[in-house]
Amino acid sequence: MTATNSIAIFGGTFDPIHNGHIHLIKEILNSGKFTKVVVVPAGNPWQKTPVAPADDRLEMSKLALKEIDADVSDCEVRRGSPSYAIDTVKDLEELYPGSTFTWIIGSDALIGLSSWHQIQELASQIQFLIILRPGHDLQKTTIPSYIQWQSIEIDALDISATQIRKLVGSGGEISSLVPDSVARYIQSKGLYGAA
Numbered sequence: 001m002t003a004t005n006s007i008a009i010f011g012g013t014f015d016p017i018h019n020g021h022i023h024l025i026k027e028i029l030n031s032g033k034f035t036k037v038v039v040v041p042a043g044n045p046w047q048k049t050p051v052a053p054a055d056d057r058l059e060m061s062k063l064a065l066k067e068i069d070a071d072v073s074d075c076e077v078r079r080g081s082p083s084y085a086i087d088t089v090k091d092l093e094e095l096y097p098g099s100t101f102t103w104i105i106g107s108d109a110l111i112g113l114s115s116w117h118q119i120q121e122l123a124s125q126i127q128f129l130i131i132l133r134p135g136h137d138l139q140k141t142t143i144p145s146y147i148q149w150q151s152i153e154i155d156a157l158d159i160s161a162t163q164i165r166k167l168v169g170s171g172g173e174i175s176s177l178v179p180d181s182v183a184r185y186i187q188s189k190g191l192y193g194a195a
Contacts, residue, residue: 005035005036005096005098005099005100006033006034006035006036006099006100006102007034007035007036007037007038007092007096007099007100007101007102008028008033008034008036008037008038008101008102008103008104008129009037009038009040009085009088009089009092009101009102009103009104009126010024010025010028010037010038010039010040010070010104011039011040011041011042011076011083011085011088011103011104012039012040012041012042013041013042013045013048013050013057013161014039014041014042014057014060014061014161015050015051015052015057015161015165016052016057016060016161016164016165016178016182016186016191016192017039017041017057017060017061017064017065017178017182018159018160018161018164018177018178018182019157019159019176019177019178019179020156020157020158020159020160021039021064022064022065022068022179023154023156023157024104024131024154024156025037025039025065025068025070026068027152027154028104028129028152028154029068029069029070031152033102033129033150033152034102036069036070036071036096037070037071038070038071038072038073038092038096039061039065039070039071039072039073040072040073040075040076040088040092041054041057041058041061041072041074041076041077042054042057042076042083043076043077043078043079043080043081043083044076044079044080044081044082044083045082045083046082046083046084046117047112047115051165051191051192052191052192054076054077055077056185056189056191057077058072058074058077059185060182060185060186063179063181063182063185064178064179064181064182066181073088073091073092073095075088075091075092075095076088079091082117084116084117084118085103085116085117085122086117086118086121086122086125089101089103089122089125089126100126100127101125101126101127102126102127102128102129102150103122103126103127103128103129104128104129104131105128105129105130105131106130106131107130107131107132107133107138107151110130110138110139110142110143111142113128113143113144113147114144119144120146123144123146123147123148124146126148127148127149127150128147128148128149128150129149129150129151129152130143130149130150130151130152131151131152131154131156132151132152132153132154133153133154133155133156138151159177163177164177164178164192165192168186168191168192168193168194169192169193169194174186
């Protein structure tokens with residue numbers, strides 16, 4: 001069967017999802033390389049400890065992407081067990097049969113790619129799209145030889161979830177960093193120390 005859909009998977013803790021993530025999703029959609037972007041909030045990430053509960057991070061992702069042609073998958077949140085990319089790909093293959101999958105990864109995260117759970121099996125099933133920041137050369141030597149990859153240069157916005165959480169905790173203003181719906185959700189749920 002010939003794959004008709006080329007799907008980019010954007011996984012992350014999204015703690016919280018912010019305008020930098022949304023800019024990246026729009027740029028990937030506008031690149032014409034993919035028919036769809038699927039955003040996958042990590043349910044139980046094994047290499048990070050999120051601050052907000054998984055259900056809240058999922059809901060914020062849905063709110064943020066309401067106006068954008070991207071799907072949000074709850075497969076990792078529903079699974080509950082550690083969030084491994086290989087399991088996520090299996091779940092998405094059932095949801096989007098006949099599709100090819102590409103996992104989005106920042107060039108800064110490349111160094112840890114070889115530590116991913118069952119990475120060689122995963123790499124035999126999908127490609128990786130490496131996001132480059134303008135002016136940053138890719139160290140090809142850091143990419144294991146069994147990885148199939150392509151790269152795209154995106155002028156990423158200088159926003160971090162850590163910065164947003166600190167601002168919320170200190171009563172700072174985040175309206176320029178996250179969609180209004182996400183800011184309201186954080187406030188209503190008292191996330192990140194919001195008063």
